[in-house]
Amino acid sequence: MNITKDNNLINNLKNLFSSIDYKTYPSFIDDLFSLIKSLQKSRNQSFVFLLVGRTGVGKSSTINSLMGEPICTTGDYDPTTMEVQSYEHEINGIKFTIVDTPGLCDDIPEKGNDQKYIELIRNKVKQIDSLCFVTRLDETRVSPDERRGIEVISEAFTPEIWKHSVIIFTSANRANDYLIDLQERTKRIQYAIAKYTGDEVASTIPSIAVDNKNQTTPDGKRWLEELYTQIFKRMSDRGALPFFLATVTRIKKTGKKRKKQTQKNPSENYEPNDANDNESDINFNSQQREDIKTKLFSVVPILEKICGSLGSIFGGSIGKTIGETIGGVIGHGLDFIFSLFS
Structure with missing residues (x-):
């Protein structure tokens, strides 16, 4: 002092x-x-995002849009191993970390080593303030690998982690019927999460559709502000103010x-x-x-x-x-x- x-x-x-x-x-x-x-x-505290979802669904592009800077590398590469990747960054003097989980929701040979991956996450990630579960809106179901990813995250961090989560649907422009697809896909993801949290927690997890190539979704509404709002509302109290100060100049x-x-x-x-x-x-x-x-x-x-x-x-x-x-x-x-x- x-x-x-x-x-x-x-x-x-x-x-x-x-x-x-x-x-x-x-x-x-x-x-x-x-x-x-x-x-x-x-200003002297940090916050941590955890990104969960299949490779190539747009996790990096979405977090870059949220933070207004090219923090994470983007690309549709094929995962070859399950790992945990961290991106350390600083905006407005506030430090934060983006933690990605490539391979977790992908169909790769290592998928039988769930307990090993759980320990890897626990050892490397000590703080999570916001969990972003990212998937495509134009998919018709929750894939077995996504279900497995939900299970692994629930065990690694306990089901409490989902109280700070947001479901993010990318490729909103490719939906057949945008509003219906958003409603139905949300229900299915929430249902998959409810297996570990119960309906009371899972039913309150908000969903947001984004289109990283356009400022608006097919209904003509801007999605960036809603993404920010829902993430901020769900973020841990510990991480909320650092996140706010890192982004307030925008x-x-x-x-x-x-x-x-x-x-x-x-x-x-x-x-x-x-x-x-x-x-x-x-x-x-x-x-x-x-x-x-x-x-x-x-x-x-x-x-x-x-x-x-x-x-x-x-x-x-x-x-x-x-x-x-x-x-x-x-x-x-x-x-x-x-x-x-x-």
Whole structure:
């Protein structure tokens, strides 16, 4: 802990809001300081994605789309062995790991060595914050190898891991009847998972269809924002804030568009949103914003106290004011968080 920096931060906040009457909310500065410290602490934490699915279904492309950077290598190579691959990366100063499981859901000669693979996963992977089960939407059934993959993951991490999972369907544009296929395929995957978790857990696992070659699915809706929202909602509390801060510079506030970063490290400079646009920007609709808000409340309880009085006491510009004062990725985070309540 750096006491001098903490005192300077508190003094800066007091100076920033020196003209505000604190009778209605006397502990505002202290609560805001606690929120900022929570975000700062999260910058030193990491998060881990586990990707499960057959080789070539689009796991790497999907995670690259989610994170906005080419993190994982892509390709339709044929797996020759069961292994665990880790991709270490850093965005906005936040470290994270993508863990892939090539061969697990593929029909290869090693498929009889499940117990050996379970031990390999347990020894190599100590933390999982989000599980992405990836499969093609245009398939007609859950393959025996996918069922086996579900079994292995359930045994390696216990069925509890599925509480942090999302089912992702790729190749959405190849579905015969998009909405019906999405509904039916979801039921079948959930049913396969329910064998290990029970219906109560499996039936709540959300599914998202994606098309890594297009911004929208066949129903005309953008899928990136929904993918982000569902993953964020299901992510462990431990990993949620680091994930949020790693991606927040791509998130737009309501009715505004984010200014493109020209610096190599966007966490070093805070810039308010403006009219510039980018295909990888994330622009939530009203329901998605509510879902993001709910998750943030559960991860950072002090938010509910702070944001419950923001509009009436401080007005709608509070987020931008604080964000510009704090700066960096924390400034971006505060600006967006407070925009959820204005």
